[in-house]
Amino acid sequence: MLLLEHDAKAALEARGVPVPAGAWFEAGDAPPALPCMIKAQVPAGGRGKAGGIRRAETAQQADTHRAAIVGLTIGGHRVLGCRAEAVIENGHEVYLGFTLDAAAGKVRVMLSEAGGIDVEDAGDAMHHALAAPAPHALAAAVDGLAEALPDDLQAAARDAGRIIGKTFLDLDALLLEINPLMLLPDGGWVAADVRLAIDTDALPRQPDLAALLEARPQAYGDALFKRHQGYDLIVIDPKGEVGLVTTGAGLSMKLIDEMTEQGVRPYNFCDIRSGQMRGDPARLIGAFQVMARAPRLKAVLVNIFAGVTDLGEFAELLLTALKAVPELEAPIVARLAGNGQERAAAILTGSGVTLEQNLDRAVALVSNHARQGADA
Template identity: 55%
Template sequence: MLMLEHDAKEILAGKGVPVPLGVLAESTDAPLPDFPPPFVVKAQVPFGGRGKAGGIRSCGTRAALPALLGEMIGMALKGHPVQACRIEQAVAGAQEFYLSLSVHAPTASVAVLLSPEGGVEIEGEGSAALRSGRSRLGADAIAAEVARLAEDLPETVRSAVTAAGKALGGLFVELDALLLEINPLFVRPDGTWLAGDAKLILDDNALPRQPELAALLRARANAYADTAFKLAQGFDFVVLDPDGEIGLVTTGAGLSMKLIDELIGLGARPFNFCDIRTGQMRGDPARLILVLQAMAAAPHIRSILVNIFAGITDLAEFADLLVKALLAVPEIKVPVVVRLVGNGEGEAAAILAGSGLPLRLESDLDAAVALAVAESRKGARDAS
């Protein structure tokens, strides 16, 4: 889960990491900052490259802030609506560095990247200056690797970068982070440093042992709808395309993503990602009802594909819950293609066939996908 910059900086500042003064503005009449200009106004959207996309603007006076916020809040950047901006005190006269810590899963280590050329060109011309290394997952090990990569820098700069590596390495471990990227890492002439920008990706699965972070996400549910949904409901349901035409009821994150890739490869538009976690349903159709209600409210869904590959899950029980959920959401009027494979599939097929519902049963995955796509396209033609 990628944190918005403002929240990432609030988390870091709360742990003692120096960041530029800043406030969050969610409307044009939001309280203005009490620190002096000049300001940098940053759109809070979940992707990088905001500067080149027009999402970072300079502002020289406090009086000009409302008009600038009026231009930025509500605009769309790369398809994402800007719901808020961070107003930040501009930093001048500092040298810019780049520092990144990320989990490298194949080697169970931390990838460390450092560059004396931070800023917007780090992925372009600045990439030639990148220094890379690996460390064990531990605060001291990460700090030592940052110090090694910085050992040939001038004394004042080296001391600041090393101090940053120690502080950020400790937080990377403490927060169960998957990525902590500071770009730019400002180093002032007096040897002090601060995080000019922060990209922080947290591990959703670690949130049960991060109560403060979980509380933040709940409090900011409007900004983190997918994660807030998972915290509240216990499973993943992510709208990928609000205008998508095929709704998915699936389990298993990897299998679900593979199915989405296959649909896109066929030119189809999946509405959602879903890992409904059948093993946690425990005889209750509530999760299925919630998913089907979301699909019933979607404006362009033309078919639904249910794909459950079961190991321990009793597919007969799941089939019974699916029938109950469909009866509870009569607004579902589109074709429903069902593929259930695994433990109890024969009994499940019998339950579905005897339900009286107009379900299309198909045990072959490719055929089920093709059928869902065909039904979707037929529905689109009928609607036109």
């Protein structure tokens, strides 16, 4: 998952990476420096081109910019807050990035003199290398790539690569981009903008990252849900019409694609991992509580293809969970296939849950509910 820039910089600064002086910026706050940049905090790229990054020369201008930025939607995310930070003058902008390359089993290291908001157009100016996930290997990769930079930039780029590469590994990161990395005339450098994607499965080894997430639940709701509930439920469309309670990431994605192709808007992705419920309805209750807050929900599809799971037991848990969340009023369509499906059918008879063993027909049923609700 992608951290907000403000939190990413806090994580990097704690590990010795220089970043511009900055602070979370609320109405009436004094900027940490003037001039300053007012920057939208949202887990998405393209903030500058979307009007989410603005320069302020005065405190009044900073507050005006903050008011204009909060509430914007950038990359599908509503801006909930801003960071104000000192302007870094007279630096040379380059791009430095590290990302896991799963196919190669290594880290892909990227360096380009064409840093800044137009880095997507770098083309052949973006230089790549693959390296083993070890500090010395990443540093060596940056050393080699830095040879493509002007002579006066190479030393600072190599020093930044050594420190930032080690930080990438220390954080168990999936992606760490510094764009721009400001190389300064005195040979120093500053991570002027940061894009950091973390592995949520590594949070038990990263207590400070876990604390950042807990401190900002509005920004990291999906990750916190998994951290506390033990499974993935991700809201993919806040205006979605169909809630999904499914097991298996691949099948869940397939359902989302099918509904989208039919013009129906799924509300969420879900991999509830029914085999780990162990007779406890808590996972189902948590999912239904999330769906009950969806403003345009018209139906819920429960799709469990069972192996280890006993569907008779699951059906009992399903009814218990629905009773525990009476505010969920959308019709429920269940497709339960596999171990214990006959007992599940008997348990659900007369419950108000529509049982449909054919997946295509189950999808058609919830799609019809969504369309009828939209027409009402």
